[in-house]
């Protein structure tokens with residue numbers, strides 16, 4: 554059997570791996586600027602963590618989790634998203650203190666058993682933030698502002714926000730009731746999944762992809778009008794903040810996220826540059842999650858997750874990907890007794906921060922020059938027997954086709970002046 558990567562997973566190879574390095578470093582710099590600290594949690598957790606937090610009626614829990622038993626028979630699951638693990642870690646390590654806001658970010662692989670297609674993998678990567686401990690609309694606004702800053706930082710200005718509110722836990726019975734009343738006359742025309750959702754968790758009907766169900770769902774009333782006064786004013790304040798910051802958004806009265814823990818504000822970033830899988834990021838408030846996970850206090854929180862593969866696809870479509878910085882210097886390896894001298898010089902230049910390559914294949918000097926030319930190196934340094942005796946090196950400018958002979962100290966000074974590190 555030919556061994557290959559598993560369906561829905563893929564290898565990140567050079568030169569694409571450079572793009573990942575670039576995005577990761579931009580992300581870290583930006584999140585640091587906003588004073589978020591990185592949290593790294595394990596890629597697998599006990600299954601119950603996700604069943605309890607994401608919701609047992611959601612597609613993720615019902616259909617998409619990579620669940621397995623370990624050798625002791627414990628049920629474990631590869632994380633399908635980041636928030637549940639972050640909340641678990643905060644509670645486990647008692648990161649929550651009164652009047653203190655934890656601002657955390659993560660970056661890493663997530664796993665969902667979905668049907669692979671363009672923009673949808675079974676192993677994909679998300680970066681996300683969580684603002685833990687603030688119930689104020691300004692936290693929702695900061696999350697959305699940071700999300701916008703992320704896309705702007707990568708040169709993507711043409712993204713769109715849709716936002717909605719699903720209300721607090723206090724409003725949920727009213728919302729459920731109103732949705733059920735609106736659906737009831739049509740429930741017999743809906744699919745079996747929707748009939749089950751109707752009785753178990755009516756908000757989940759929004760996950761349905763059956764066209765005839767979608768038609769019925771589109772006619773359901775907007776949530777914002779059904780919620781209590783506190784929820785309405787929270788939503789109004791979030792919108793006012795976004796308006797003040799000139800962040801454009803569209804209120805989508807039917808936006809629902811695929812995870813049960815969201816309360817109040819929810820939002821998504823989308824683009825028209827990707828086709829079917831247009832969502833680049835999503836998030837919202839989750840004021841009840843800590844309590845559901847056993848916290849004795851109510852700990853309000855808000856966060857988002859960005860799909861890195863989709864961001865890379867848009868950058869690719871829009872030709873916004875950076876190219877890898879070129880190695881500029883090739884030290885020609887003459888072998889024999891000259892070899893150690895050139896290796897020492899290579900090491901010295903690398904330690905000074907230059908991008909230097911040194912042949913490891915044992916090929917001829919001519920072949921090494923050919924490679925240096927093909928790969929776009931600007932300089933080649935020659936240090937053969939003759940130069941070693943004279944204690945010099947030859948520096949060839951492969952662009953200008955010129956050559957000068959220098960001492961090692963002169964070489965260092967010359968490179969310092971001609972290459973910007």
Ligand code: AMP
Pocket residue numbers: 634665667672673674675676677678679810811832833834835836858859860861862863
């Ligand atoms: P979610 O955790 O479902 O809110 O998703 C947040 C973001 O992760 C989405 O907007 C997508 O960009 C990305 N995403 C979710 N599922 C997948 C997947 N199976 N493959 C690639 N990206 C995904």
